[in-house]
Amino acid sequence: MLRVAVVGSGPSGVYAAQTLVQQREVPGVRVDVLDRLPAPYGLVRYGVAPDHEKIKSLQGSLRTVLEDERIRFLGNVEVGGPQLSTARLLELYHAVVYCVGAARDRMLGIPGEELAGVHSATAFVAWYSGHPDAVAEDFDLSGVSSAVAVGAGNVAVDVTRMLARCEPELAPTDMPQPALGALARSGVQSVSMVARRGPSQGKFTTKELRELGTLPGVAAVVDPAELALDPAYADPDAAAALPAVFRRNLEVLRGWAGQDPGG
Template identity: 45%
Template sequence: MSRHLRVAVVGAGPAGIYAADILTKSDRDVSVDILEADPTPFGLIRYGVAPDHPRIKEIVKALHRVMNQPQIRFFGNVSYGNDLKLEDLRQFYDAVIFATGARRDRDLDIAGIDLAGSYGAADFVAWYDGHPEAPRTWDFQPHAEQVAVIGVGNVGLDVARILAKTADELLVTEIPDNVYEGLKSNAAKDIHVFARRGPAQVKFTPMELRELSHSPNIDVIVHPEGFEFDEGSMDALRNSKSQKLTVDVLQNYLAKDETGAAHRIHIHFCNNPVEVLGQDGQVVGLRTEITELDGTGNVRGTGEFKEWPVQAVYRAIGYYSDSLTGLPFDAARGIVPNDGGRVLEIDGSPLPGAYVTGWIKRGPVGLIGHTKSDAAQTISLLLDDADQLAAPESPRPEAVERYLAERGIEFTTWEGWQRLDEHERSLGETHQHTRERVKVVPREDMVRIARISA
């Protein structure tokens, strides 16, 4: 008979929770502890999805059902690398799955990117989503009526939409009070979204694109310059229904007249940002090079440049993962080197009992649903290795709790999250506007509420 497996999952976002779900549904006798640096579960579902996207947040209901399983425990407010390391986890678990995702902005190496008024989208998202490590205020430039967003993925659209909406429009969502007050100082009127390539190469989804026009305060303006297709573009449209739908939505915007709304989102194609322009240390513009499609769906520079008089720049060119203590890291790709999910040492040999899934495994690409198949691949390899894994010295479940308590780590639990969840929902009910919840932001407050009867 196979021995009982104890598995730790580091990261309580969708990737980690899906991995736990697949593992507990396998034929193996297994229990899973999910460790998370935030006091709360759900990762970027809570701290990466725009607050005016309640439909996407519906996935929380499915994740909630997984976390309710008796074989799964949650330890929040536990930081891997600070509170414990791989050698510590090996005392208690047969295997460790890292699902830490990617939360910071990928660098954009152009002149002027560090000027005041130049921001990373991930930092802005963390602020408006109320992450406890984000600043409580956002430095909206008081005269920044013209704003640039670099990047045409869903995060870029989220940033553009939040900048274009009024604070009162977002008051019906779960945004904390400090975010509402901050948004009232946002002066943006025209938000310019720049794509390096053409319309067939954008990364946002049709639903995200359609939602831009749902606000009566926003006109969406697709500019005809660069709205072109080469043979590579046509191949992309023939091979992807979603990409064709996205282009159809763009074409509808292109043909639509402006309504005179107070705020405008402009989408520009074939404009490659090459420099953020500054004066006295402050953003005063963006320089782009006009590009042209080369027949393959890629572009080449034309040597023609254009300057845009913007007063703030947000880069939304992708997320980047942090390296993990005790694991190798591929800095160029922003991932832990792995073979299908098995962590690989620098010499290419497997690191016993260590696995990865999600963005730390394959990079920040794909939608939430892609993490299921990704997790299934990793779990399959772990189960193949199970009988060769070294047994932990202290496999009893209470050993982990004792270890954390002895080190003074105020960890939160699944029951604690349910208390915090109920508290946030009660804040929404008592608000002057009916809201599903109002987020608690300070870490110490979240931990205190979660541990009230601990």
């Protein structure tokens, strides 16, 4: 019998375990899925925004995999720590697969990022998602009138949306009560998304982008002059050459640029 350890119980780890037990070239594989956290599913549990219940429901599919009798989940196991070294892990298993993802912040290396009020998306998302590492975090937004999300991906969109949503919309979700209370007391009136490149390079998906324009009491504002800096905005041929998702994103932003901000 071949014994394999999969380190990390997010989607990649769970599906790696599923692939190992379902392959037929080496029969009789048994897999232990290890995670330093007590509960599995990684970012599906702790990274998906609380108001996106449909995506969070993917935990059901992951749970089905872990219920396979050939797979065992072991939580509260920190690989590389004093109790279980990587060398010891290789002594216990025939093979080890690492599916741990990127757990640390990626700093920008710019002046001022160490100042008070500057936070990483990793910390903020972990806080409003109830990640065990963020139990001691406390974001006081009561004296904040404006916020900036730096980035042009779905995480930046999530952060922007969480800051813009009102408390009654978030109350039915599984957001932790401390985070819910802090957002209810928030004084944020405007949120800006700032990105290094133009909208035709944005990594957000169209569905998530459009959602910003549907939030109750929220106006999505785009400066036409800034949008015009992107060659694809003014050049139909350049826009036509973009992948479909970028073309759709550009059209959403074009529509917002044509709106009256006060309308």
